[in-house]
């Protein structure tokens with residue numbers, strides 16, 4: 001398989017599952033994927049080949065480790081809910097899967113040590129954890145809001161306490177943390193955290209609420225969108241993301257290659 | 273391998289229209305040589321920019337994809353100013369796929385592209401699965417495609433190839449190929465995505481391994497009846513075996529589309545496998 005020299009650009013490699021664990025409603029897989037962890041930046045995703053399927057499945061990268069007994073590894077969080085995610089979640093230790101990554105534009109990091117609010121829901125909160133670490137290294141004050149339909153689908157908020165100044169947990173059913181939705185709580189939390197930048201990852205309503213709150217508070221926002229991506233590599237133009245360009249002109253860009261992270265105030269939410 | 277020399281100045285493996293992004297995205301998957309020497313057909317370029325259709329644009333089915341991407345492209349002017357020069361600098365052999373609503377638009381596109389440095393040839397999209405629905409010139413009869421080809425041929429230098437890309441419809445393909453040939457097409461590409469529907473009934477085109485037997489039948493018919501016309505097989509090519517099926521049926525080359533969406537290294541691997549110095553029976557994976 002092809003590997004590119006240098007550390008720019010994605011690679012297409014054979015990955016190997018080196019650990020798999022069920023945590024609540026999710027399956028966490030640790031994979032070796034030569035070249036991918038080394039190139040990773042928070043907000044990138046990988047595209048995985050599922051046996052017998054033509055389209056690929058995109059997964060956020062939850063964590064990378066520069067070294068382990070297996071060498072560099074990456075973690076993904078899978079919610080098994082369809083043909084592809086069920087297949088991926090069922091892969092045992094030792095299984096090999098074709099994987100392309102890291103893909104997509106990552107989160108842009110602030111130059112200064114500003115205050116940041118990170119908002120994530122469900123498995124899609126995964127890329128916020130490596131982001132929180134990067135921000136903390138830069139001296140940013142990080143507040144984290146993690147939400148989920150229920151406790152089983154709440155992504156490990158405990159470990160985030162290391163990188164975040166404050167962690168707020170929301171569940172729709174109130175099984176843990178505060179009951180409610182991101183839309184109901186994000187303005188309040190943004191005011192309390194006095195954040196200059198809002199980062200969001202999750203379903204569209206969560207991203208829209210976070211971007212709206214940021215706009216009302218005069219903060220910047222960066223959202224990681226999830227538009228179904230057939231190839232993930234920018235080749236097929238199959239994941240349309242309606243945006244307004246810097247020049248004020250309305251465009252449709254590729255969510256996988258021109259995103260998935262974009263400025264929240266650039267997304268035409270009504271057309272998404 | 274002389275069997276693959278179709279006199280077009282093109283290699284035996286090309287990237288199919290609309291399945292290679294802007295071309296840049298493929299660079300990471302082409303090995304140390306990068307894009308140099310890659311035969312790349314662009315996504316279909318129209319005179320004016322097109323945003324493309326609404327989502328979902330692509331649906332997965334067993335053995336393939338149904339797509340209604342809607343020919344999103346930045347329009348000719350932007351393409352000429354940005355994408356084309358980049359590709360030419362990278363050493364890509366650029367075949368520009370063109371699509372229009374009228375014969376006049378096809379002629380305009382051909383005229384302006386004939387003056388752009390680095391255009392190796394044109395591919396005329398006259399077999400889109402839902403041409404009328406996509407706002408393109410509707411091709412129902414062989415003379416429709418032939419008149420488009422002659423309009424293009426008049427505007428484009430004879431020393432560079434004009435490829436006619438046809439729908440893989442076995443009841444019409446020989447007639448269609450013959451008329452395009454007579455109208456001046458240097459070769460025919462057989463075929464495009466097959467007219468199909470999404471589960472919700474919207475029109476689209478089916479591509480991928482599922483359509484290979486359909487296109488293969490069409491290629492074999494054209495090669496048998498019109499041996500003097502170079503035929504490029506397109507539909508479901510994903511490995512050496514599927515490529516060789518077309519070549520054995522008389523095709524002079526193949527194009528790879530959907531397989532790139534599944535594995536972006538497919539074209540790079542096939543170029544190595546079909547290069548003159550390797551044995552055609554040797555798989556590289």
Ligand SMILES: Cc1cc2nc3c(=O)[nH]c(=O)nc-3n(C[C@H](O)[C@H](O)[C@H](O)COP(=O)(O)OP(=O)(O)OC[C@H]3O[C@@H](n4cnc5c(N)ncnc54)[C@H](O)[C@@H]3O)c2cc1C
Pocket residue numbers: 045055056057058059060061076077078079080081082083084085086123124126225226227228229230260331332
């Ligand atoms: C950038 C990005 C990151 C993602 N990260 C994760 C992750 O970390 N963990 C996780 O569990 N899932 C993630 N997803 C979603 C996951 O890729 C799809 O939900 C998954 O493809 C559903 O596929 P399936 O085969 O299980 O379901 P099926 O219903 O069998 O899928 C059928 C088809 O629909 C497409 N599809 C349906 N819903 C979606 C959707 N919401 N997003 C994308 N494609 C969809 C699939 O690609 C497939 O072609 C991500 C998606 C994107 C675009």
Ligand SMILES: Cc1cc2nc3c(=O)[nH]c(=O)nc-3n(C[C@H](O)[C@H](O)[C@H](O)COP(=O)(O)O)c2cc1C
Pocket residue numbers: 236237238288289290291314315316337339341343369397437463464465478479480481483506507508509527528529530531
């Ligand atoms: C996502 C996608 C976009 C396509 N865009 C174009 C296009 O712009 N112009 C064109 O002539 N064909 C287009 N096609 C058709 C392909 O070039 C090819 O002819 C067809 O998909 C069959 O080959 P395949 O099975 O290798 O994909 C597109 C196909 C797909 C799947």
